[in-house]
Amino acid sequence: MIAVNKFQTLLNAGHFVVSAELTPPRHYKIKPLISKAEKIAAHVDVVHLNDNALSQARLSNVVAAHLIQQLGIEPVVQLTLRHKNRIALQSDLLGLAALGIRNVMILGGYPCSIGSDPDAKEVNDISAIEAIAAIHNFTTHGKMFNGDAIAPAPDFYIGTIAVPCTAPDKLEESMALLEAKIARGARYIQLQATFDLASMQQWMAEVVKRGLHKRVHFIGAVFPFSSWKGLEFLQKIPGFYIPNEVVERIRNSDPKSESLRVTIELIQGMQAIEGIRGIHLRLMGSSNCAEIVELAGLRQLAQCR
Template identity: 40%
Template sequence: MTILLEKGRLNPDHFAVTAELVPPRDWNPRPLVEQAVRYRGYVDAVDLSDNLLAIARLSPVVGAFFVRQVGVEPIVQINLRDRNRMGIQSDLMGLAAIGVKNITILGGYPAKVGTEPNAKEVYDLETMELVRYARIFSDEGKLFDGTPMQEPPQFSIGTVENIAGKPIKELIDRLEAKADSGTSFVRTQLVFDMDLIGEWMEEARRRGLHERVTIMASILPLRNADHVGKALRIPGVVIPDSLHARLAASDSSEEGLHIAAELIKQLRQIEGIRGIHIRPIGGAEDSVNKVVQYAGLLQSSTAAASA
């Protein structure tokens, strides 16, 4: 069953569960498909990253085609770093042709952090510009120059939001601007600090944004204390010292998974958060199913419904 991560289309009683799926550095889609199959029944959809960390990988559009063949719902990322508006329109038409209904628009990490530091960054459009174009593409069935297509493809359009690094007002101003541009759902940067996400959500609720967009919190299952330092290098990530100390003191290889499950349970109690997105960064793909199970989400993850 197709899930649309959009207000009015997502079952109001359903807590959505998605997981990031990183395409391989190879033309062979088999590892991607095999991982998607392992997630089946544990998550509502998988988010196919687009040249994650500025490293060339199999096209997420191609990956989405194969993932759908095994009955897994794909969400496809489109980064602004690598494509101009013509390339983006080609991808959107291709996604519509293979039946993809959810996309995530994001800027992408700078090329200098990846394997091709001298690659020219495109950034032909800004995030909110592309959201507006994609909304017209989706709802009115028009290309960016106004050319009509046969029928509107009806996408649910997502973006990514920071919850730290700037005053809360500025962060929520940006969220509100994206909602005004046509964003359907948002995913936060990785969440470890409940006070931080609580303040962010309080301001979002005050402006009624939780009623306009589907807000999902991103979770990273930490492997060990050393993994904390790597996660902190990601812009906008804040990890309380107490969690670092807990990992350092534990002799269990699954302590990080239990922490992730506990965070999810707390997030479910925050009004306005409608789901979680699990990002198994650094080769921790096998942790996703355990986190879903430990957090008590296994039954709800298969109960998604769209109007």
């Protein structure tokens, strides 16, 4: 069991943190999962376990997190409110506390209609802001969601997602939502993976203007892909925007090499943005974590630690 929260310690110490995402399988065979985790962990600081990604029923990410934790890999467990009511959420939190897993990230999740069971009913019992506040109260005061006391209080490091939206009629709303999440107890904010670096720069400029980067840690995210098919898959994700410039670059070049160049450019661009304290790799398919980390210069950052 990992006693020190490496993720929190590195961020608080001012290090540039690198994380990658692991998707639990749609079966219960764990050897491929463990093998992939070991390969990824050699190049990053922490590994995220997503929660039934893209609304597909998968192996419990709490179980997956425990499996990789036993290998000495620090996990971040994503908790999706789309399919969890407050009882299920507390059950997961108690399980994580029992396992000594402290890093959690709250997100809403994509609609069930795009996933493996399109007729499944969405729960959305509580909002992300309400969940963050309840988990913060759980950690700070040892109070479960209904007010029942629990001792000792669990020690969760709470994060959430933000969507960098710079449309004139949406920026203020985006900032208000972000500030509410921070006020309720979020300690790190992972930005939605993007191919639109200019919008992210504008959004982060507003974050810096308001001094929010001094209150919490902001982590940029990229969605590496390695084929035209991978790009088409990303284009089908609701709300995921890929600029035409990127599409044309992939269309008119070798998709594998050009997609890698796009990913590296995005990472290096994000590293230069004031207030960004880390990069998250939302790996998919055959994306090569080692190659991405090496070419983007992220390995040197890891070696400095």
